[in-house]
Amino acid sequence: MKKQITLKDIAKELDVSISTVSKALKNSDEIGHDTKEKIQAFAKLYNYRPNNIAISLKNKRTRNIGVIIPNIVHYFFATVVRGIENFANAHGYNVIVCVSDESFDKEVINMEMLANGSIDGFIMSLSSETQLKNDYNHIREVMDQGIPLVFFDRATDEIDCDKVIINDREAAYQAVNKFVNSGRKRIALITSENFLNVSDERAKGYFQALREHGIEIAENLVLKLPYIDIDEKVVQKFFSQNKIDAVLCVNEVFAVQCMRFVQKTGIKVPEDISFIGFTDGLLSKYATPSLTAINQHGEDMGEMAAKMLVEKIESEADEDTYRIEILKATLVERESTVN
Amino acid sequence: MKKQITLKDIAKELDVSISTVSKALKNSDEIGHDTKEKIQAFAKLYNYRPNNIAISLKNKRTRNIGVIIPNIVHYFFATVVRGIENFANAHGYNVIVCVSDESFDKEVINMEMLANGSIDGFIMSLSSETQLKNDYNHIREVMDQGIPLVFFDRATDEIDCDKVIINDREAAYQAVNKFVNSGRKRIALITSENFLNVSDERAKGYFQALREHGIEIAENLVLKLPYIDIDEKVVQKFFSQNKIDAVLCVNEVFAVQCMRFVQKTGIKVPEDISFIGFTDGLLSKYATPSLTAINQHGEDMGEMAAKMLVEKIESEADEDTYRIEILKATLVERESTVN
DNA sequence: TTGTAAGCGTTATCAT
DNA sequence: ATGATAACGCTTACAA
Numbered sequence: 001m002k003k004q005i006t007l008k009d010i011a012k013e014l015d016v017s018i019s020t021v022s023k024a025l026k027n028s029d030e031i032g033h034d035t036k037e038k039i040q041a042f043a044k045l046y047n048y049r050p051n052n053i054a055i056s057l058k059n060k061r062t063r064n065i066g067v068i069i070p071n072i073v074h075y076f077f078a079t080v081v082r083g084i085e086n087f088a089n090a091h092g093y094n095v096i097v098c099v100s101d102e103s104f105d106k107e108v109i110n111m112e113m114l115a116n117g118s119i120d121g122f123i124m125s126l127s128s129e130t131q132l133k134n135d136y137n138h139i140r141e142v143m144d145q146g147i148p149l150v151f152f153d154r155a156t157d158e159i160d161c162d163k164v165i166i167n168d169r170e171a172a173y174q175a176v177n178k179f180v181n182s183g184r185k186r187i188a189l190i191t192s193e194n195f196l197n198v199s200d201e202r203a204k205g206y207f208q209a210l211r212e213h214g215i216e217i218a219e220n221l222v223l224k225l226p227y228i229d230i231d232e233k234v235v236q237k238f239f240s241q242n243k244i245d246a247v248l249c250v251n252e253v254f255a256v257q258c259m260r261f262v263q264k265t266g267i268k269v270p271e272d273i274s275f276i277g278f279t280d281g282l283l284s285k286y287a288t289p290s291l292t293a294i295n296q297h298g299e300d301m302g303e304m305a306a307k308m309l310v311e312k313i314e315s316e317a318d319e320d321t322y323r324i325e326i327l328k329a330t331l332v333e334r335e336s337t338v339n
Numbered sequence: 340m341k342k343q344i345t346l347k348d349i350a351k352e353l354d355v356s357i358s359t360v361s362k363a364l365k366n367s368d369e370i371g372h373d374t375k376e377k378i379q380a381f382a383k384l385y386n387y388r389p390n391n392i393a394i395s396l397k398n399k400r401t402r403n404i405g406v407i408i409p410n411i412v413h414y415f416f417a418t419v420v421r422g423i424e425n426f427a428n429a430h431g432y433n434v435i436v437c438v439s440d441e442s443f444d445k446e447v448i449n450m451e452m453l454a455n456g457s458i459d460g461f462i463m464s465l466s467s468e469t470q471l472k473n474d475y476n477h478i479r480e481v482m483d484q485g486i487p488l489v490f491f492d493r494a495t496d497e498i499d500c501d502k503v504i505i506n507d508r509e510a511a512y513q514a515v516n517k518f519v520n521s522g523r524k525r526i527a528l529i530t531s532e533n534f535l536n537v538s539d540e541r542a543k544g545y546f547q548a549l550r551e552h553g554i555e556i557a558e559n560l561v562l563k564l565p566y567i568d569i570d571e572k573v574v575q576k577f578f579s580q581n582k583i584d585a586v587l588c589v590n591e592v593f594a595v596q597c598m599r600f601v602q603k604t605g606i607k608v609p610e611d612i613s614f615i616g617f618t619d620g621l622l623s624k625y626a627t628p629s630l631t632a633i634n635q636h637g638e639d640m641g642e643m644a645a646k647m648l649v650e651k652i653e654s655e656a657d658e659d660t661y662r663i664e665i666l667k668a669t670l671v672e673r674e675s676t677v678n
Numbered sequence: 679t680t681g682t683a684a685g686c687g688t689t690a691t692c693a694t
Numbered sequence: 695a696t697g698a699t700a701a702c703g704c705t706t707a708c709a710a
Contacts, residue, residue: 008704016681018681018703019705023705030680047480050455053702056686057393057704062392072411073417075412082412094453095435097435116389116391117392117687118391256625263627345686346687361687362696393687396688397689397690398688683709684706685705689702692697692698693696
């Protein structure tokens with residue numbers, strides 16, 4: 001248990017003052033050549049490393065970015081974190097990832113934990129529970145403390161701050177267009193039970209496309225599913241009770257599972273029913289048939305968010321202007337659709 | 340930009356000393372009832388929060404755990420992180436996740452970054468490049484500094500420290516047994532190109548099972564694949580040139596992709612060829628046919644690792660005894676195998 | 679060229 | 695019951 005060597009230790013050992021050591025290690029030209037050499041050699045020999053915590057306290061800057069994601073097993077969030085890491089590490093920042101697990105309480109606790117000096121700014125996507133409660137006081141508190149915050153994906157209009165999102169509505173709209181253009185008319189939407197703004201946007205795009213094509217909107221063609229433990233029977237009943245020839249799903253887990261369930265009943269994908277799902281992840285790629293998917297460009301989104309945050313952190317002026325960046329989702333065509 | 344309020348601010352405002360404020364907020368009974376009330380009320384009103392950084396500096400403890408994982412998109416690592424978070428947050432620790440991206444350099448940089456005071460201990464799984472280079476000096480340095488470290492999954496015998504792993508060899512052995520018991524004899528192994536200890540262990544189990552069943556070991560029944568960009572042709576050639584009736588894959592991505600490739604050539608799974616893959620993730624569950632998989636219990640592993648680390652951190656004595664916990668993998672039977 | 683001292687926000691020890 | 699002071703490790707005016 002060799003304890004970390006400090007400036008003080010070096011100073012004592014070499015019989016100089018602490019500030020001399022500090023300056024020498026910074027290669028300040030206030031310090032004489034010989035002393036500098038001596039000190040640097042000694043520091044290297046004993047493997048001196050400045051203590052981040054002390055520097056943070058002094059500078060009031062940690063070079064840490066706090067990231068709060070709703071869950072970690074979804075491919076999309078994983079790629080966003082990777083994008084954040086890319087940018088952050090390249091710019092000398094650490095990333096502290098916390099997972100809210102779709103829980104309001106965990107989101108609040110994590111944010112409070114991090115806000116007390118551990119980080120210079122937040123990048124986050126709201127938990128479903130938070131969106132359901134529509135309670136954003138913890139966010140406001142953090143912002144009132146002057147901590148910069150960037151939302152990605154699941155943002156809220158209630159809070160004025162930097163955001164980076166994709167054109168969810170437009171992407172859903174295009175997906176439905178694709179269905180219509182290939183001759184499909186009985187188009188279903190499978191979405192999440194809980195109240196996510198992104199799901200809402202996607203639903204809007206879905207309805208808009210139907211409307212513009214003069215296709216009647218039928219409430220019974222919209223199915224809401226829970227995040228976990230999807231009931232096979234419910235899905236199969238949905239498909240047997242309604243004549244459906246195309247389905248838009250708000251995430252790939254829904255899409256891939258539903259494809260499996262309907263195929264079991266003898267339905268052919270894409271001949272009888274076409275599928276398109278949001279999130280172009282591993283599941284989409286390896287499903288049978290492979291899934292035509294909407295790529296949300298998570299890595300780009302993460303890099304963008306990190307860039308926006310770092311700019312805010314490093315800009316001296318605390319202007320009250322906020323940016324909203326909208327990335328374009330792209331459709332990746334695979335086997336689950338026809339042309 | 341309302342700056343965080345400090346003890347000093349409260350002291351000045353209430354015209355008492357800083358130490359009085361500190362004690363009052365800790366409910367020390369050194370402080371008179373009235374002053375205490377007054378201070379606590381004021382602190383609450385102005386939403387006082389102790390500064391973590393200052394406390395860390397004072398206590399030489401950060402209550403942060405550094406986690407280094409090789410990548411974040413693999414389901415297994417995601418579940419381990421979740422397990423670590425579970426335990427850590429429940430015990431008042433933050434989790435700082437860094438991703439080495441299977442790169443030695445990134446692993447080293449991340450560890451150095453975190454080791455300089457940001458964290459109280461490490462939980463990590465080695466990058467493939469590190470295992471290939473077989474260079475563990477960065478790990479030794481960290482341990483020499485007295486920072487506790489726990490390996491999970493991809494560990495190395497070169498370093499003496501706490502570890503939590505699964506019985507990879509045994510699990511592979513059992514999987515092959517299952518194949519043999521269902522009448523399969525031409526059993527292939529699909530493993531990773533790079534030199535991962537876990538892959539090696541799994542290969543050992545594979546060979547051991549074959550040997551014990553008196554099945555000839557054929558080098559050409561072992562296929563090594565790169566992590567990304569698997570060449571469909573290579574896989575199909577492998578299956579066409581060798582009569583194969585069962586395959587053990589060291590991860591689910593390999594398994595699911597290979598299943599797709601062979602099915603395209605008209606081969607039936609599991610009738611013609613059975614498949615078993617390591618990692619019981621979403622891919623295994625939603626593949627067609629669904630994949631019989633070896634569950635590595637990532638969440639348990641993460642919790643276990645966090646528990647071991649926190650115990651080390653909080654134990655005063657720095658004994659030099661290390662624990663190796665071996666979790667039991669379990670086989671989850673699905674449609675890609677027969678009985 | 680080198681050193682002194684204050685300060686970042688907290689806690690703990692030792693006065694008063 | 696309250697306060698002064700030192701300390702954690704570092705940076706940086708300001709002296710010398």
